[in-house]
Amino acid sequence: MPGGAIKEVSATADVDRIEAPITWKAYFMCAFAAFGGIYFGYDSGYINGVKGMAYFIHQQTGLDYPPPGATPDEKKYFVLESWRDSLITSILSAGTFFGAIIAGDLADFVGRRLTIIAGCTIFMVGVILQTASAGLGLLVAGRLIAGFGVGFVSAIIILYMSECSPRKIRGAIVSGYQFAITIGLLLSNCVDYATQDRMDTGSYRIPIAIQMLWALILGIGIAFLPESPRYFVKRGKLDDAAKSLARLRGQPIVSDFVQNELAEIVANHEYELQVVPQGTYWSSWANCFKGSLMKPSSNLRRTILGTSMQMMQQWTGVNFIFYFGTTFFKQLGTISNPFLISLITTLVNVCSTPISFWTVERFGRRPLLIWGALGMLICEFLVAIMGTADGENPNVVKAMIAFICIYIFFFASTWGPGAWVVIGEVFPLPIRSRGVALSTSSNWLWNCIITVITPYLVGEDKGNLKAKVFFLWGALCTACFVYAYLLVPETKGLSLEQVDKMLEETTPRTSSRWVPHTTFAAEAGLTEKGTLAPEIVEDVERKGSVV
Numbered sequence: 085m086p087g088g089a090i091k092e093v094s095a096t097a098d099v100d101r102i103e104a105p106i107t108w109k110a111y112f113m114c115a116f117a118a119f120g121g122i123y124f125g126y127d128s129g130y131i132n133g134v135k136g137m138a139y140f141i142h143q144q145t146g147l148d149y150p151p152p153g154a155t156p157d158e159k160k161y162f163v164l165e166s167w168r169d170s171l172i173t174s175i176l177s178a179g180t181f182f183g184a185i186i187a188g189d190l191a192d193f194v195g196r197r198l199t200i201i202a203g204c205t206i207f208m209v210g211v212i213l214q215t216a217s218a219g220l221g222l223l224v225a226g227r228l229i230a231g232f233g234v235g236f237v238s239a240i241i242i243l244y245m246s247e248c249s250p251r252k253i254r255g256a257i258v259s260g261y262q263f264a265i266t267i268g269l270l271l272s273n274c275v276d277y278a279t280q281d282r283m284d285t286g287s288y289r290i291p292i293a294i295q296m297l298w299a300l301i302l303g304i305g306i307a308f309l310p311e312s313p314r315y316f317v318k319r320g321k322l323d324d325a326a327k328s329l330a331r332l333r334g335q336p337i338v339s340d341f342v343q344n345e346l347a348e349i350v351a352n353h354e355y356e357l358q359v360v361p362q363g364t365y366w367s368s369w370a371n372c373f374k375g376s377l378m379k380p381s382s383n384l385r386r387t388i389l390g391t392s393m394q395m396m397q398q399w400t401g402v403n404f405i406f407y408f409g410t411t412f413f414k415q416l417g418t419i420s421n422p423f424l425i426s427l428i429t430t431l432v433n434v435c436s437t438p439i440s441f442w443t444v445e446r447f448g449r450r451p452l453l454i455w456g457a458l459g460m461l462i463c464e465f466l467v468a469i470m471g472t473a474d475g476e477n478p479n480v481v482k483a484m485i486a487f488i489c490i491y492i493f494f495f496a497s498t499w500g501p502g503a504w505v506v507i508g509e510v511f512p513l514p515i516r517s518r519g520v521a522l523s524t525s526s527n528w529l530w531n532c533i534i535t536v537i538t539p540y541l542v543g544e545d546k547g548n549l550k551a552k553v554f555f556l557w558g559a560l561c562t563a564c565f566v567y568a569y570l571l572v573p574e575t576k577g578l579s580l581e582q583v584d585k586m587l588e589e590t591t592p593r594t595s596s597r598w599v600p601h602t603t604f605a606a607e608a609g610l611t612e613k614g615t616l617a618p619e620i621v622e623d624v625e626r627k628g629s630v631v
Contacts (some may be wrong), residue, residue, distance in 0.1 A: 320628015
C-alpha cells in the first residue's frame with residue numbers, strides 16, 4: 085500500500101477465516117453507537133405527552149382550563165386542534181426525511197463518524213429553539229431543524245454499526261439501536277409524567293431541554309471510536325482501513341484475521357465496481373436504481389427492498405400508540421390516567437426488545453418478520469373488533485389495552501429491530517451509504533405521512549374513528565406478512581460481502597439454505613504467497629472516491 089506500513093494484504097479462501105474472533109472490547113465499541121437510538125426515541129416520544137399537558141394546550145390554543153370536577157364530555161374539547169396536532173408532530177419527520185438524504189452524501193464525503201457528530205450539533209440547535217419557544221412558530225422551526233439532525237444520525241448510525249460489527253453478532257448489535265430507541269421513549273414518558281401537572285413553561289421546556297444531554301453523549305463518544313474500515317476502502321485509503329479494522333477487532337494490524345477480512349472487503353469492492361462502474365456524482369445516485377427488478381441482487385431490487393422495508397415498519401401502526409397514544413386513551417373515556425397507560429405501553433416496548441438480541445441471531449431475520457407481522461395483525465383486528473362492538477364497556481377497554489400491549493410486544497421483538505438490521509446488510513459498498521439513507525428517509529417519509537393523517541382519522545372534530553382505526557393497521561400488517569414471506573432474504577451469520585454473493589445465487593424464499601462456499605478474494609485471485617493480487621489493491625486505491 086503506497087505510503088503505508090503494509091505493502092501486501094494476506095487473503096484466504098477459507099470462508100470461516102474472514103473475520104477475527106469476537107472480543108468484549110470490540111463488542112462494546114460497536115455497541116456504543118447504538119446509543120444514538122436514545123435521542124431518536126426520546127425526541128419521537130416526548131411530544132406525545134407534551135401535547136396532552138394542560139399548560140401546553142392552554143398556551144397553544146388559548147382555551148380556558150376545564151373547571152374542577154369537569155365531566156369527560158367537557159374535558160374532551162380541551163385538546164389541540166387536529167391541524168395543530170398534526171403540524172407539531174409531523175414537522176420533525178419532514179426534517180428527518182431530508183436530513184437522511186443529505187447524510188447519505190455526507191457520509192461518503194467526510195466519513196460516518198463526522199456525519200454523526202454533525203447530526204448531533206444540528207440537533208442541539210433545534211432543541212435550543214424548541215426550549216425557547218412560547219408559541220407555535222419557534223416550536224415548529226426547532227422541531228424541523230432537530231429533525232435534520234435526527235435524520236443524519238438515524239441513517240448513519242445504522243450504516244456505521246453494520247459496517248463495523250462482527251457478522252455473528254451484527255444483528256444483535258443493530259437490534260441494540262432499536263432497544264435504545266425504546267429506552268429513549270421510556271425516558272421521555274417518565275419525564276412527561278413528572279412534569280405534566282406543572283402550570284408553567286417548565287411543563288414542556290424540561291422534557292425538551294433534556295434531549296441535549298443525549299446528543300452530547302453520542303457526539304463526544306463517537307469521536308473516540310474508529311472510523312468504518314469500509315468507508316476507508318471506498319475512499320482507497322487501505323492503510324487507514326487496516327488500522328481501523330485492527331482497533332475494531334482487537335487484533336494487531338499484521339494479524340491474519342485483520343488482513344483476511346480487509347482482503348475480502350477490498351476484493352468485494354473491486355467486484356462491485358466492475359458490475360456497476362463509477363461515474364459522476366449524479367450517476368452514483370442513479371446506480372441505486374440500476375438492474376433488473378426480477379433479480380434479487382440488482383441494485384434496484386435492493387433499493388426497493390430497503391425503502392419498502394422501512395415503509396412497512398411504519399405501516400405496522402406502532403407510532404400511532406407512541407405519538408397519539410395519550411390522546412387515543414383519553415378518547416376511550418374510561419381511563420382515569422392516560423399518561424400512565426402510555427407509560428405502561430412504553431415499558432412493554434422496552435422489556436420486549438432485548439428478546440430480539442437472541443432471536444435475530446438464533447432464528448434469523450426472515451422468520452422474525454413473518455411471525456411478528458402475523459402476531460401484530462391478529463392483535464390489531466381483535467382491538468378493532470372489541471372497540472367497535474362494545475368500546476364503552478370498561479372491561480372491554482381493559483382487554484383492548486392488554487391486546488395493544490401484546491401487539492407492541494410482537495413489534496418490539498420483531499419488526500422494530502428487524503427492519504433496521506436488514507437495511508444495514510443488503511446494500512453493496514459502492515451504494516451502501518446512499519441505499520441506507522434512502523431506506524431511512526423512506527421510514528421518515530411514511531412516519532410523516534402517518535403523523536399528518538392520523539389526527540384527521542381519530543380527531544374528535546374530524547374522522548373520530550376511535551378503535552376502528554385498528555382495522556386500518558391490521559390490514560396494513562397483513563400486507564407486511566405477505567411482503568416478508570415473498571421478498572425478505574435471510575442474512576443471518578453472513579458477512580456483508582457474503583450477503584452480496586447470497587443475493588446473486590438464491591431467492592428470498594430459498595436464501596436461508598444458502599451456505600458460503602468461497603471468498604471474493606479467492607475468486608479475484610491469490611498470489612503464491614497467499615496475498616491478494618497486487619493489481620486489485622492498486623486498482624481500489626486508485627479508484628478511491630466519494631462517489
